[in-house]
Amino acid sequence: RKEVEQDPGPFNVPEGATVAFNCTYSNSASQSFFWYRQDCRKEPKLLMSVYSSGNEDGRFTAQLNRASQYISLLIRDSKLSDSATYLCVVSGEGNTPLVFGKGTRLSVIA
């Protein structure tokens, strides 16, 4: 089983739609979880941390289920500018600080 697994997509959604991304991770000892956004040919940028209680930042909501080792990201009222690849990231074992999934590509279309 890969350390962090994501549906690669692409997800093609119309503007205004709600879209959800899911991610599973294998290391039950992971303590920190994040969603990063990466635009084409750019560096990853931290979108939000994911807390056990779930957290929301504007149109974005992240959830963590430790029992199922599952993380989700919900984007409401999608904008064209949300088009990007969304990377699920968890803290690694030993001295590997972050383990990235392959990313899920989102295209929001007018």
Place this chain on the structure above:
Amino acid sequence: ETGVTQSPTHLIKTRGQQVTLRCSSQSGHNTVSWYQQALGQGPQFIFQYYREEENGRGNFPPRFSGLQFPNYSSELNVNALELDDSALYLCASSLGSGQLVYEQYFGPGTRLTVT
């Protein structure tokens, strides 16, 4: 912008050559991590430097080596380049250890092409 800079932005090398990539961390950050991102993949952890010492290493061969300087800037060196080394090399800076090390801020990357 994160304040993390990398140079050069693009580089073309031939197999067998050696390359040095550079990274300046965000002001106040003392930890630098390097990642390799192949096309269509997520970034893969190469190694991390904390206060000038290697503080963790991913599954990369010894021909990938690094340095961190007293000002916390860092270099990634790759010897005996192979075609599969073609990728985007990302540097990320963070502050300290413990949970803070996970709040990483990435530079724009160096795109290396090996022919």
